[in-house]
Amino acid sequence: MGASQLGCASTKIVGLRSFEGFRSSRATPPCSIAIRQQPIRRVNLVVKAATTVAPKFTTLKPLGDRVLVKIQPVEEKTGGGILLPSTAISKPQSGEVVAVGEGKSIGKTQVEPTVQVGAKVVYSKYAGTEIEFNGVDHLLLKEDDIVGLLETDDMKDLKPVSDRVLIKVQEAEEKTAGGLLLTSSAKEKPSIGTVVAVGPGSFDEEGNRKGLSISPGSTVLYSKYAGNEFKSKDESQYITLRVSDVIAVMS
Template identity: 70%
Template structure:
């Protein structure tokens, strides 16, 4: 893909700043540490898999951009009203973040991302998304399985299956921040069956099926039988 490289001098001598697919990234040999400011966090990204599960080597273009990493530094927080709200994600936390979030930094031969705290979807201490702890007003939902047959009994191909927008709530975040810095708990609870906006959120595959993480505002209705 297209990448525009900019060399800035003299302060940034030895540093390349690039823009790729709308995501800025920085490669530097001059600096050994980065201190995020405000409500930003620095995440050391998880290495992209270069092979499939069957051991087939993937070309660079086919490798998925990682969405996981470890928080290595945090800013001082942000001001809301008269209150300072500290970063809620601790250093050392394993996190999942939005797919195209942040500015990519490469230093100490390691790739990092600096991003807003709000770009972090949740904390994940295991390798399975079902264990995700959502942040802010986000909700983790296990997606209902697609119907295999039409009402007339015709078997559907994978491509023609209707994308489901119904699922079961697995976990909810602590709630969004108000203007005064206080959190408003979510009214949706784990175990609820919900209907959500069709193309909202971030999708993940887990050991027990497909999951989606979205904002509480993307939930249209709570369903009951």
């Protein structure tokens, strides 16, 4: 904190009848405050939420239907090369599968993992447990938390897994029915879109796949706050969600 010094000269007055002819023997400095500023030291506080695995452990084998994903590094620049502030950097939701478990049991049936080592996957935003393994950030999550496989670097090419569907979101209305322009804060979040791709379906009680009743090209109405939203390279909005979050097919 800054240190402050307060100095004020005192004046002695002899007699109270009149101040006329009063002269000070020396010039009295005005009351003043001198402030000396100390430099402020900034302390950078780094908080790591990930569990750090000791270097003596060189392998990590997921159990059951869990998979270990090496997290894709966070983008710190825009496509045009502009540096992003830390508040604008989105939490990563994609990575590469580096290890898989033995799969899961459904009744008496053992179901093999549906993702393989080396696959590029997109997962739910708040899924899994973060782990720092071999000095690299990883995520240990259930296979069911993976929403799709990404064979290119564009989200519009996402291949949904299990009972999930990929929907291209309909653009929000720019005007009211009377023709008035809407501000961005007044635009209602859309919940209508076109199905682009569907997953193979979930497993039934006997371990068999159940196909989805929705097909690509359908216009659907879905739950307003369901799923995970993404943007493609052309700035189009997409969402992945479970087929159970689709509430109606429109025609």
